[in-house]
Amino acid sequence: MCGICGTAGFIDKALLEQMANIMSHRGPDDAGIHLSPDAQVGLGNRRLSIIDLSPAGHMPMSNEDGSIWITQNGEIYNFPELRQELEQRGHTFRSRSDTEVLIHGYEQWGLDLLPRLNGMFAFALLDLRAKCDRTRPTLVLARDRFGIKPLYYWLKGNRLIFASEIKAILLANDVHPELNLEALHRYLSFLWTPGPATLFTGIEQLPAAHYLAWSDSGTNRIEITPYWQLRFDPREGMKEMTAAEEVGSILQRAVNRHLIGDVPVGVFLSGGLDSTSILALSTTRNGGTRKAYTIAYRSADAELEQSADDAKYARKVAQRFHAEYHEIEVTPDIVDLLPTVVWHLDSPVADPAAIATYLISKAAQPDLKVLLSGQGADEVFAGYRLHMAHRLAEFVTHIPRTMRNRDGIGLLSALLFLKDHVPGVRPGLLLAAHRFMEKILRNAELPAEERYILGRSYSTQADLRELYSPSLRADLNSSNAAKEFHKHFQDVTGQDFINRMLYVDAKTFLPDLNLSYCDKLSAAASVEVRVPFLDNELVDFMRCLPPKLKLKGFTGKYILRKAMSSIVPNEVLRRRKAGFGAPIRKWLRHDLREMVDELLSREVVRRRGLFDPVAVRKLVNDDRSGIHDNAYRIWALLTLETWQQSFLDKGVRGLDVPRAGLAVAG
Numbered sequence: 001m002c003g004i005c006g007t008a009g010f011i012d013k014a015l016l017e018q019m020a021n022i023m024s025h026r027g028p029d030d031a032g033i034h035l036s037p038d039a040q041v042g043l044g045n046r047r048l049s050i051i052d053l054s055p056a057g058h059m060p061m062s063n064e065d066g067s068i069w070i071t072q073n074g075e076i077y078n079f080p081e082l083r084q085e086l087e088q089r090g091h092t093f094r095s096r097s098d099t100e101v102l103i104h105g106y107e108q109w110g111l112d113l114l115p116r117l118n119g120m121f122a123f124a125l126l127d128l129r130a131k132c133d134r135t136r137p138t139l140v141l142a143r144d145r146f147g148i149k150p151l152y153y154w155l156k157g158n159r160l161i162f163a164s165e166i167k168a169i170l171l172a173n174d175v176h177p178e179l180n181l182e183a184l185h186r187y188l189s190f191l192w193t194p195g196p197a198t199l200f201t202g203i204e205q206l207p208a209a210h211y212l213a214w215s216d217s218g219t220n221r222i223e224i225t226p227y228w229q230l231r232f233d234p235r236e237g238m239k240e241m242t243a244a245e246e247v248g249s250i251l252q253r254a255v256n257r258h259l260i261g262d263v264p265v266g267v268f269l270s271g272g273l274d275s276t277s278i279l280a281l282s283t284t285r286n287g288g289t290r291k292a293y294t295i296a297y298r299s300a301d302a303e304l305e306q307s308a309d310d311a312k313y314a315r316k317v318a319q320r321f322h323a324e325y326h327e328i329e330v331t332p333d334i335v336d337l338l339p340t341v342v343w344h345l346d347s348p349v350a351d352p353a354a355i356a357t358y359l360i361s362k363a364a365q366p367d368l369k370v371l372l373s374g375q376g377a378d379e380v381f382a383g384y385r386l387h388m389a390h391r392l393a394e395f396v397t398h399i400p401r402t403m404r405n406r407d408g409i410g411l412l413s414a415l416l417f418l419k420d421h422v423p424g425v426r427p428g429l430l431l432a433a434h435r436f437m438e439k440i441l442r443n444a445e446l447p448a449e450e451r452y453i454l455g456r457s458y459s460t461q462a463d464l465r466e467l468y469s470p471s472l473r474a475d476l477n478s479s480n481a482a483k484e485f486h487k488h489f490q491d492v493t494g495q496d497f498i499n500r501m502l503y504v505d506a507k508t509f510l511p512d513l514n515l516s517y518c519d520k521l522s523a524a525a526s527v528e529v530r531v532p533f534l535d536n537e538l539v540d541f542m543r544c545l546p547p548k549l550k551l552k553g554f555t556g557k558y559i560l561r562k563a564m565s566s567i568v569p570n571e572v573l574r575r576r577k578a579g580f581g582a583p584i585r586k587w588l589r590h591d592l593r594e595m596v597d598e599l600l601s602r603e604v605v606r607r608r609g610l611f612d613p614v615a616v617r618k619l620v621n622d623d624r625s626g627i628h629d630n631a632y633r634i635w636a637l638l639t640l641e642t643w644q645q646s647f648l649d650k651g652v653r654g655l656d657v658p659r660a661g662l663a664v665a666g
Helices: 013-022 079-088 098-116 181-190 240-258 273-283 310-320 334-345 353-364 377-381 385-396 401-421 427-443 448-456 461-467 470-475 483-491 497-523 536-542 558-563 584-589 593-599 602-608 613-625 631-649
Strands: 002-008 030-036 041-047 068-076 119-127 139-143 152-156 159-163 203-205 210-214 222-226 265-268 291-296 324-332 370-372 528-530 662-665
Touching: 002 013, 002 068, 002 119, 013 030, 013 041, 030 068, 041 068, 041 119, 068 098, 079 098, 098 119, 098 139, 098 210, 181 461, 181 631, 240 273, 240 536, 240 558, 265 273, 273 310, 273 370, 273 377, 273 558, 291 310, 291 353, 310 324, 324 353, 334 353, 334 497, 334 631, 353 370, 353 497, 377 497, 377 536, 377 558, 385 427, 385 448, 385 497, 427 448, 448 483, 448 497, 461 613, 483 497, 497 528, 584 593, 584 613, 584 631, 593 631, 602 613, 602 631, 613 631
Parallel strands: 265 291, 265 370, 291 324, 370 528
Antiparallel strands: 002 041, 002 159, 030 041, 068 119, 119 139, 139 210, 152 159, 152 203, 210 222, 324 662
């Protein structure tokens, strides 16, 4: 984990220093800048030392003659193998770091280095040899296959500014924070913004598995090119048992690779299949005691959420695998915590899992720099309820519409009866089950692509038209929030729909939500999070696995369950899917009640001019009275207003880093 930044087309030492310093949380161990006036390129770095803790790992780093410079964020897990091959070809190394492998690898293979890399990375490489060889780009920005590590850029004419975090780019005098209305429409639809756009006009993400080449002369100053593409090639004759054994072996190798480093490595532990598998494989065959961290919210706070059992399962799993278990019961000062989280996210994300990630990382940071996470498993193995909903919808379409509508009403009545009359049944689970079935019943007859998009949505286009002010409604009249989804679906026409969903997940939901908030909020605590389920070898095997072994009947992650059946406890293998979240329903109705009334007041909403004050107040009142569960939509508006106050009103230069109050027990 590091923070990288830079400029091209101009040199500004003071700006580079400021950009690096505002990301000091990403790399508190070391800092550096390199200026190349001849090429008009400057590079900056904040370093979190994990591999080669010595000064030899300092960045920006150069080759022997200073003709190539690099600043990197992330880890290259196959760097020992690449280093050995490069040494055999005559390259000499001065450090033990993975960063130096990138330099010599680029010397040897040029841009063909990128498909060889197994890791999570974002880097900027300056090639001063381009002055003598115009076929070479002067500057290359590159991002890993799935976008585990972020990289943003701003371009105007030949002036390029880039960084790991948007707030660093906003420090430049040329960059003015303005709200991107098209991106706002998508954010309110999905609670996050599909890339490459951000909520800042003119600032975009470099897409995952792409590189950006910038040249200091010529007509085409910048080119953005993919170097890898996810392609499915199912081998229908693959035997189930053989596939399960292979998945187990590959996942073990992936976990081993992700343990590389010169510092201890811990585990995010939710007690679910994914994190339990990671803990099991990182301990049972590797020896030693692994530190594991779990968030536990007070039962009174979590009763309206579906994931309140995490700590119960996590305790049992930690005991089973002899982990050094840390259960963090958190009572956050949410009024102070929300602005801190929003500041670190740069663009608002209305997923409460972001808060849980931040709290676990803060709790682990005194002891650890690296945590392993189970993120990516659902996108690789088909583990989301949305994937199962596709199968259920196919079944539901055979039920007459009148019966479907009646059954929907009956379901809700049954849930309410269970809530009031059956001991031990939690309201949160009932709410989640009802929301899930309601979407399936409502959307069953729609085309599969539309069902998927609505499954990812928290507001329909009709909902948003009612919410918007007349002026915003006119501005967004022809806006299509799902444009990126449709584009990605078209990339995989002809494939089984399970694989098509996984492809769209990998292009949108995974990089732009899950990996994004995980990176930003672990970095906020100076912690690096690694995701073994996105290891190249595992993904390459899974893209060839028949879809029926990913989602078998209504069992998601089927082949992973089979592969882990001899290692993971049965109760975890059978455990239902539970989202990683936070008790926002309780917070909105109690801890954040005054904040909601203040930031979403008629006066504030009217002054912004984006929404209808009456519609916003109705959302809040309906949620508080129990007419509708609007928690996520309210959370999205609250997060958005907090973001606007932080980044649009004050501007990043006028904003001190918020410090959250945090009470931790355990």
